[in-house]
Amino acid sequence: MNSASKIGRMERFLRDRRGNGSKLLVAYITGGYEGWEAAVETAAAAGADAIEIGIPFSDPVMDGPVIQKASQMALEAGASPASVLAAVPNLDTGVPHAVMTYYNLAHHAGHERFAATLVNSGIDAAILPDLPLVESAPWREAAAAAGIETIMLAAPTTPEDRLADLCEASKGFVYAVGLLGVTGERANLAATATEIAGRCKQVTDKPVLTGVGIGSPEQAVEACSVADGVIIGSAVVRRLLDGEGAEGVGELIASYRNALDAG
Amino acid sequence: MVMTDPTDEGRFGEFGGRFVPETLVPACEELEEAFRDAWNDPAFVEEFHQILTDFGGRPSALTECYRLSEQLDVRVLLKREDLNHTGSHKINNVIGQALLARRMGKSRLVAETGAGQHGVATATAAALLDMECKVYMGEVDMERQELNVFRMQLLGAEVESVSSGSRTLKDAVNEALRDWVATVENTHYCLGSVMGPHPYPWMVRTFHHVIGDEAREQCLALMQRFPDVVVACVGGGSNAAGIFSGFADTDVRLVGVEPAGGAAVGRGVPGVVHGMLSYLMQDEVGQVQEAESISAGLDYPGVGPEHAYLASVGRAEYPSVTDDEVVNAFQRLARIEGIIPALESAHALAWVIREAASLRGQTVLLNLSGRGDKDVDQMMSILGPGNKR
Numbered sequence: 001m002n003s004a005s006k007i008g009r010m011e012r013f014l015r016d017r018r019g020n021g022s023k024l025l026v027a028y029i030t031g032g033y034e035g036w037e038a039a040v041e042t043a044a045a046a047g048a049d050a051i052e053i054g055i056p057f058s059d060p061v062m063d064g065p066v067i068q069k070a071s072q073m074a075l076e077a078g079a080s081p082a083s084v085l086a087a088v089p090n091l092d093t094g095v096p097h098a099v100m101t102y103y104n105l106a107h108h109a110g111h112e113r114f115a116a117t118l119v120n121s122g123i124d125a126a127i128l129p130d131l132p133l134v135e136s137a138p139w140r141e142a143a144a145a146a147g148i149e150t151i152m153l154a155a156p157t158t159p160e161d162r163l164a165d166l167c168e169a170s171k172g173f174v175y176a177v178g179l180l181g182v183t184g185e186r187a188n189l190a191a192t193a194t195e196i197a198g199r200c201k202q203v204t205d206k207p208v209l210t211g212v213g214i215g216s217p218e219q220a221v222e223a224c225s226v227a228d229g230v231i232i233g234s235a236v237v238r239r240l241l242d243g244e245g246a247e248g249v250g251e252l253i254a255s256y257r258n259a260l261d262a263g
Numbered sequence: 264m265v266m267t268d269p270t271d272e273g274r275f276g277e278f279g280g281r282f283v284p285e286t287l288v289p290a291c292e293e294l295e296e297a298f299r300d301a302w303n304d305p306a307f308v309e310e311f312h313q314i315l316t317d318f319g320g321r322p323s324a325l326t327e328c329y330r331l332s333e334q335l336d337v338r339v340l341l342k343r344e345d346l347n348h349t350g351s352h353k354i355n356n357v358i359g360q361a362l363l364a365r366r367m368g369k370s371r372l373v374a375e376t377g378a379g380q381h382g383v384a385t386a387t388a389a390a391l392l393d394m395e396c397k398v399y400m401g402e403v404d405m406e407r408q409e410l411n412v413f414r415m416q417l418l419g420a421e422v423e424s425v426s427s428g429s430r431t432l433k434d435a436v437n438e439a440l441r442d443w444v445a446t447v448e449n450t451h452y453c454l455g456s457v458m459g460p461h462p463y464p465w466m467v468r469t470f471h472h473v474i475g476d477e478a479r480e481q482c483l484a485l486m487q488r489f490p491d492v493v494v495a496c497v498g499g500g501s502n503a504a505g506i507f508s509g510f511a512d513t514d515v516r517l518v519g520v521e522p523a524g525g526a527a528v529g530r531g532v533p534g535v536v537h538g539m540l541s542y543l544m545q546d547e548v549g550q551v552q553e554a555e556s557i558s559a560g561l562d563y564p565g566v567g568p569e570h571a572y573l574a575s576v577g578r579a580e581y582p583s584v585t586d587d588e589v590v591n592a593f594q595r596l597a598r599i600e601g602i603i604p605a606l607e608s609a610h611a612l613a614w615v616i617r618e619a620a621s622l623r624g625q626t627v628l629l630n631l632s633g634r635g636d637k638d639v640d641q642m643m644s645i646l647g648p649g650n651k652r
Contacts, residue, residue: 057550058428058550058551058552059428059433059434059437059536059537059551060437061283061284061437061440061441061444061537062284062441062444064441068427072427072428075550080548081548081549082548103282103535104534104535104536104543104545104549104551105548105549105550107533107534107535107540107549108532108534108545108548108549109548109549129284129285130282130283130284130535130538131282132281132282132283132284132285132288133285133288134272134281134288135280135281135282152285153284153285154285155284155285155286155288155289156286157285157286157287157288157289157290157447158285158288158289159289162288166285177284177285177286179445180286180444180445180446180447180448181441181444181445182441182444182445
């Protein structure tokens with residue numbers, strides 16, 4: 001069996017928690033933004049099952065205003081892939097870590113080198129939203145060889161045939177993009193959120209998590225009527241932008257955790 | 264053979280591709296299929312050329328610059344894309360894309376713009392074909408191209424100010440992409456240059472192929488031969504791709520002139536942004552750098568992937584010129600030929616002037632991609648009202 005077909009730490013961890021009857025909660029935090037390390041630890045302590053760490057990029061096309069702003073501020077404060085990743089081994093979370101960034105940073109470093117840097121920093125998985133399935137094979141192979149799970153995004157517009165291939169290729173979990181649009185909280189859960197999660201669930205038994213557009217614990221519960229879990233990003237980062245710090249993030253994640261556990 | 268169709272994956276050599284969020288992949292596939300289908304439909308091609316003739320004012324003239332040629336000892340011919348409706352070559356591409364959008368049943372166009380030329384052209388096509396139009400423009404560019412903002416509004420378009428990142432063309436593209444991710448079902452992204460994900464670089468070049476076709480015929484009629492050199496300015500590279508494509512199968516020397524502050528081919532390394540793998544100005548870790556040029560239309564850190572390919576195989580060369588050289592070229596063409604060029608197009612002329620000694624006795628065909636009316640305000644603030652410089 002080659003390394004590409006083994007189940008990685010992220011997927012094993014999430015499968016175990018799902019097996020215990022728990023809905024999964026992933027928190028996104030922009031690396032390099034003031035106070036991000038404490039926010040990551042607090043989010044994990046408050047009940048996040050995995051943490052997504054953003055490595056800020058100059059041109060975040062999949063992100064809405066909140067994450068754009070945090071990324072830009074982090075970059076202005078001097079954040080780099082190296083500075084963010086160097087801090088990860090010191091984070092005390094007890095849960096798997098994914099990075100969320102854009103493909104050029106992996107391309108520029110070189111696939112093998114970037115994947116090795118992630119592994120050496122205690123990262124389990126990678127999400128590259130501007131690297132669609134059709135362009136992803138060289139990166140996925142290099143990542144798998146190094147032991148990094150590449151989480152693929154499935155969109156409401158993805159046709160059936162590609163959805164099956166995409167879920168097959170995805171490692172760690174399948175990221176179901178909840179709506180047509182960029183990251184950010186919305187007043188109501190889009191109908192597409194449960195639709196795309198349901199379509200993914202029909203073709204894979206990997207954990208399916210819905211992200212993009214979830215704005216409240218109630219919406220998270222609604223999304224989890226179909227999905228195995230949710231990814232909360234802009235709502236978390238907004239707490240940091242509003243100056244509520246790690247404490248605010250902890251309270252927010254706890255409110256999602258409680259809502260999901262109560263069902 | 265260069266400037267033929269890209270591979271099925273949208274590659275020109277190693278460059279190009281389709282690096283967009285999964286949400287947009289089906290839209291790119293649909294667009295590719297619709298474009299192939301339309302371009303093979305004689306009725307579509309005829310309507311395209313009919314509108315370019317009746318509405319756009321094509322064919323554009325070929326102008327011999329007698330005084331400049333005498334001064335430089337280089338025979339300079341101008342392909343007059345500045346005489347097109349809306350004042351630049353951009354109209355070719357937007358008519359093509361707007362017709363295609365209508366054929367796909369899309370009722371709304373979004374576009375990015377730098378200098379405002381592509382935004383004005385898109386707003387014009389939207390007005391002509393009764394479509395809704397939203398143009399994203401960097402805050403910095405809105406200030407330096409205030410008149411074009413108002414022109415777009417007169418044409419019924421909504422102009423949205425972009426205040427993220429460098430607040431110029433690069434960020435306007437990001438914002439247009441974000442809009443398209445959310446509105447893809449009823450919206451076509453009318454991209455303004457030979458960049459972005461497949462099929463845009465190929466499709467936009469195809470719509471501008473008319474520049475090269477006309478120029479080739481006009482040169483043969485005038486001289487019974489091809490020019491020695493074809494030169495055009497390059498930001499994303501659409502006007503250059505259009506005129507180069509008429510001469511790609513010859514041994515004519517092809518020169519794309521970049522601004523010194525945005526020399527993607529000259530100073531860039533391969534990278535991925537805005538859906539394509541191409542030469543890109545970036546820092547040591549891969550963050551995209553901000554371009555800096557006197558010309559808003561060339562203020563772009565990347566370049567179309569086909570230009571990256573033409574450079575990598577040595578078919579075209581991509582030197583750069585400074586803002587000062589551009590200002591001088593702008594004034595010189597106005598004074599001695601009676602043509603005020605766009606600052607973008609003045610880059611191509613600046614290279615000819617600088618290289619005149621090495622071009623001595625040769626014939627140079629220069630694509631005058633746009634007119635300079637939009638730039639007079641900016642030039643007045645640079646030169647002062649008396650124009651004493």
